[in-house]
Amino acid sequence: MTRDDSNSRGSMGNGGSGEGGVSESPPRDLSRRQFLALAGSGLFVFFPTDPLDAFQEPERLPARQGYPTDFNAYLRVGPDSRVTCFVGKVELGQGAMTSLAQLLAEELDVALDSVDMVMGDTDLCPWDMGTFGSLSIRQFGPVLRGAGAEARAVLLEMAAEQLQAPAGRLQVTAGVVTDPSAPGKRVTYAQLVQGKRIERRLEKAPVKPVSAFSVVGQSPRRKDALEKVTGKARYAGDFAVPGMLHARVLRPPAHGATLRDLDTAAAEKVDGARVVRDGDLVAVLHERPDLADKALRLVKARFDPPQPSVDDKTIFNHLLKTAPQPRLVGESGSLAEGEKLAANIVEETYLNSYVAHAALETHSATATIEGGKATVWASTQTPFPVKQQVAQALGFTPQNVRIITPYVGGGFGGKSASRQAVEAARLAKLTGKPVQVVFHRDEEFFYDTFRPAAVVKIRAALTGAGKMVLWDYKVYGAGDREARLFYDVPHQRTVSAGGWQGGNPPGMHPFGVGPWRAPSVNTNTFARESHIDILAARAGADPVEFRLGHLSDQRMRRVLEAAARQFGWKPARAPSGRGLGVALGIYAGTYVATMAEVAVNKSTGRVQVIRVVCAQDEGVVVNPDGSRQQMEGSITMGLGYALAEEVRFKNGEVLDRNFDTYEIPRFSWLPKIETILIENPETAALGCGEPPIVTMGAVVANAIHDAVGARLRQLPMTPARIQTALKRA
Amino acid sequence: MQRTISFTLNGKPTRVTVDDQRMLLWVLRSDLGLTGTKFGCGAALCGACTVVVDKEAVRSCSTPVKEVAGKRVLTIEGLSQEGRLHAIQEAFLKHHGSQCGYCTPGMIMNAYALLQKTPRPTRAQIIQHMDDNLCRCGSHHRILNAIQEAAGTMKGGAQ
Numbered sequence: 001m002t003r004d005d006s007n008s009r010g011s012m013g014n015g016g017s018g019e020g021g022v023s024e025s026p027p028r029d030l031s032r033r034q035f036l037a038l039a040g041s042g043l044f045v046f047f048p049t050d051p052l053d054a055f056q057e058p059e060r061l062p063a064r065q066g067y068p069t070d071f072n073a074y075l076r077v078g079p080d081s082r083v084t085c086f087v088g089k090v091e092l093g094q095g096a097m098t099s100l101a102q103l104l105a106e107e108l109d110v111a112l113d114s115v116d117m118v119m120g121d122t123d124l125c126p127w128d129m130g131t132f133g134s135l136s137i138r139q140f141g142p143v144l145r146g147a148g149a150e151a152r153a154v155l156l157e158m159a160a161e162q163l164q165a166p167a168g169r170l171q172v173t174a175g176v177v178t179d180p181s182a183p184g185k186r187v188t189y190a191q192l193v194q195g196k197r198i199e200r201r202l203e204k205a206p207v208k209p210v211s212a213f214s215v216v217g218q219s220p221r222r223k224d225a226l227e228k229v230t231g232k233a234r235y236a237g238d239f240a241v242p243g244m245l246h247a248r249v250l251r252p253p254a255h256g257a258t259l260r261d262l263d264t265a266a267a268e269k270v271d272g273a274r275v276v277r278d279g280d281l282v283a284v285l286h287e288r289p290d291l292a293d294k295a296l297r298l299v300k301a302r303f304d305p306p307q308p309s310v311d312d313k314t315i316f317n318h319l320l321k322t323a324p325q326p327r328l329v330g331e332s333g334s335l336a337e338g339e340k341l342a343a344n345i346v347e348e349t350y351l352n353s354y355v356a357h358a359a360l361e362t363h364s365a366t367a368t369i370e371g372g373k374a375t376v377w378a379s380t381q382t383p384f385p386v387k388q389q390v391a392q393a394l395g396f397t398p399q400n401v402r403i404i405t406p407y408v409g410g411g412f413g414g415k416s417a418s419r420q421a422v423e424a425a426r427l428a429k430l431t432g433k434p435v436q437v438v439f440h441r442d443e444e445f446f447y448d449t450f451r452p453a454a455v456v457k458i459r460a461a462l463t464g465a466g467k468m469v470l471w472d473y474k475v476y477g478a479g480d481r482e483a484r485l486f487y488d489v490p491h492q493r494t495v496s497a498g499g500w501q502g503g504n505p506p507g508m509h510p511f512g513v514g515p516w517r518a519p520s521v522n523t524n525t526f527a528r529e530s531h532i533d534i535l536a537a538r539a540g541a542d543p544v545e546f547r548l549g550h551l552s553d554q555r556m557r558r559v560l561e562a563a564a565r566q567f568g569w570k571p572a573r574a575p576s577g578r579g580l581g582v583a584l585g586i587y588a589g590t591y592v593a594t595m596a597e598v599a600v601n602k603s604t605g606r607v608q609v610i611r612v613v614c615a616q617d618e619g620v621v622v623n624p625d626g627s628r629q630q631m632e633g634s635i636t637m638g639l640g641y642a643l644a645e646e647v648r649f650k651n652g653e654v655l656d657r658n659f660d661t662y663e664i665p666r667f668s669w670l671p672k673i674e675t676i677l678i679e680n681p682e683t684a685a686l687g688c689g690e691p692p693i694v695t696m697g698a699v700v701a702n703a704i705h706d707a708v709g710a711r712l713r714q715l716p717m718t719p720a721r722i723q724t725a726l727k728r729a
Numbered sequence: 730m731q732r733t734i735s736f737t738l739n740g741k742p743t744r745v746t747v748d749d750q751r752m753l754l755w756v757l758r759s760d761l762g763l764t765g766t767k768f769g770c771g772a773a774l775c776g777a778c779t780v781v782v783d784k785e786a787v788r789s790c791s792t793p794v795k796e797v798a799g800k801r802v803l804t805i806e807g808l809s810q811e812g813r814l815h816a817i818q819e820a821f822l823k824h825h826g827s828q829c830g831y832c833t834p835g836m837i838m839n840a841y842a843l844l845q846k847t848p849r850p851t852r853a854q855i856i857q858h859m860d861d862n863l864c865r866c867g868s869h870h871r872i873l874n875a876i877q878e879a880a881g882t883m884k885g886g887a888q
Contacts, residue, residue: 092829093827093828095828221822225821225827229814229818229821231765231766231806233830288759291748358865361767409829411829412865441771626825658770668856670873
């Protein structure tokens with residue numbers, strides 16, 4: 001196929017705002033010098049996405065892929081008056097395409113509409129580790145602003161020369177430089193760079209003070225919105241390449257099952273169908289996706305089942321049995337001292353199940369190999385690692401693999417793993433044709449890298465005066481993020497054994513686990529905030545006053561007080577019968593306080609969450625409405641793992657395979673949601689795509705307890721579990 | 730059975746010669762190249778594939794193409810007229826009804842069918858009608874607000 005410009009633009013999703021910054025064919029082997037030779041004239045500023053740790057690990061070294069080592073993003077001010085930012089981050093729905101463009105437009109003093117984001121294309125963008133962990137704004141934001149400021153300073157120097165006026169006197173509006181003391185004198189950024197090629201590396205340019213912001217802090221229309229409401233937005237499964245075949249891959253019925261025998265004769269007889277077998281990969285291909293699927297159903301395969309192993313009920317004992325030696329996360333004081341001061345000890349175990357990402361777009365990829373070079377459009381959060389995986393699977397050098405990340409239909413951590421991209425590329429090589437792989441929903445559940453099931457054990461104590469004095473915290477299976485206590489307790493220790501990042505003993509988690517929106521923090525926050533509520537009740541205290549009595553962190557006090565004010569919280573000892581709950585959390589430096597009101601139907605065990613108030617301190621707010629959108633999304637998604645979502649499995653077989661048995665939140669579940677953004681100009685902009693979700697398990701558990709006196713220690717809090725807890729209460 | 734099916738697609742007469750048991754979703758996406766309609770679950774559980782057939786919202790992943798013979802099929806690509814967005818699309822833009830955007834075409838088409846029949850729905854009616862369309866990003870409130878506003882701006886009901 002011809003890789004024309006419309007493909008590149010589709011991959012950037014430029015929001016319909018004019019021509020992209022690069023009109024030439026993409027370079028094949030991108031060193032900076034070669035790229036510049038192709039990219040024409042303009043001002044280029046090179047900078048890192050994270051100056052601190054972007055290049056620490058050997059496999060991250062851009063040098064190995066032919067890149068210079070001192071940058072992994074850059075911007076270009078072009079003679080066509082467009083500003084283009086090239087970065088390996090991707091747009092998953094979180095709005096990075098818009099908020100990053102806002103930061104750049106702000107520092108450069110150009111119109112937001114003149115900024116194009118080229119994201120997640122491994123031939124056009126320098127190396128990036130991936131889009132996750134609420135890092136895009138937190139780590140990349142400051143350097144992106146610096147680069148914008150650097151470019152503006154260079155352009156002002158050039159303008160000063162041209163207008164024969166000191167740079168300090170000049171003003172810039174929407175890319176037009178004027179001299180206030182000489183009306184009529186003006187020059188545009190586009191004119192300044194015409195016919196020139198200027199390269200700069202970001203040193204340290206002064207950025208604007210928050211008080212001078214005019215683009216940052218606004219809520220413009222999302223750059224991706226128009227394409228998304230018209231059906232023009234393209235996802236990895238929307239690319240059609242001439243001659244393309246759709247592949248359906250034969251899957252085992254259970255993890256650990258092995259193929260015993262295979263009969264593909266009937267499938268091969270289907271008109272237009274092709275069957276390919278290469279080692280472990282058996283696929284049926286057809287030019288129509290549904291006919292490939294029909295032919296796959298004719299394949300007769302027998303699998304030997306795996307050894308009997310765990311299921312969703314025995315998993316918790318299994319985790320405790322197989323977990324590695326716990327690792328110390330943090331410690332202060334001495335647990336032995338704490339025990340001596342303890343008048344009232346509360347010891348509990350908290351459980352949560354495996355949870356699926358269940359993005360609406362399943363893992364999809366379209367691959368084509370032409371002239372020894374593979375191009376793969378992939379729904380992925382990690383285009384650069386996927387490039388390495390595809391190169392390895394094909395036996396290609398990485399320079400001969402290009403991953404293009406179009407719009408991604410939801411990730412939540414689940415598209416960090418991208419098996420489908422490797423399969424599509426392998427099948428393209430095997431068949432000599434472009435190949436598309438789109439997972440069906442059952443494959444999506446089967447190969448998902450779930451949020452891990454986990455066990456948390458907490459032993460905590462109060463003094464006779466109702467002050468927390470001891471906190472002994474052990475988490476198994478989830479990971480240690482935000483496991484440390486932010487409440488003031490003199491004698492405390494936190495340990496963690498195994499987690500979502502891998503490095504677990506073989507078989508501890510019986511299938512893939514990985515990051516799931518705020519990894520390990522949903523587990524740790526559910527356990528901690530449930531336990532704090534139990535201690536508050538034991539102390540005879542209101543749960544908000546009890547928390548404030550143990551909080552010296554001013555940012556946390558402020559979000560809690562803001563939430564309480566908005567909610568109209570009136571102190572009472574739980575259970576008050578009102579159905580009100582509170583939970584606090586921290587994720588990636590962002591603070592949240594959430595309050596909820598629930599109604600519990602005692603006969604059915606069903607819970608309706610009526611109202612949620614959430615206050616968030618994310619530092620400087622780049623895009624207020626975008627932040628609120630993310631908060632609402634986090635709160636809504638969090639209702640799922642709180643009330644319904646768990647992956648059931650037995651002996652390697654995943655039993656939940658579609659939305660009939662695996663329920664995710666829907667319109668009728670919605671509470672009234674009120675979000676509060678704390679004004680905090682002293683703290684640099686932090687991530688906002690994940691934090692509120694961490695509080696949703698505990699805030700609902702605490703509200704259920706307040707309503708009916710039943711304490712739920714296991715997520716999700718299904719009607720059956722609530723009924724059981726009610727019988728005990 | 731292989732046969733020729735004729736229907737109106739986004740206002741244009743359309744003929745396809747296909748196995749008439751094939752699902753409309755795949756004929757739209759693969760044979761006709763209209764990829765705005767999305768695949769999400771393949772079992773009429775998520776609503777990403779919703780299109781409007783005559784005046785009804787249908788799940789195209791579970792609708793055999795033979796069932797649309799002689800009917801009018803409307804997809805997201807056919808909703809804006811002469812470059813002008815439909816009121817529901819405008820309202821989705823204004824209320825930021827999309828995050829990842831994958832559920833958006835199905836949401837808009839299902840809302841369109843609702844407003845055809847019930848031009849002034851209550852919020853409860855909207856929730857009931859939209860409840861089987863899933864959104865994982867959690868844009869639900871904004872989608873509801875957008876539909877309510879679209880209903881209000883369409884004078885004399887849905888166009």
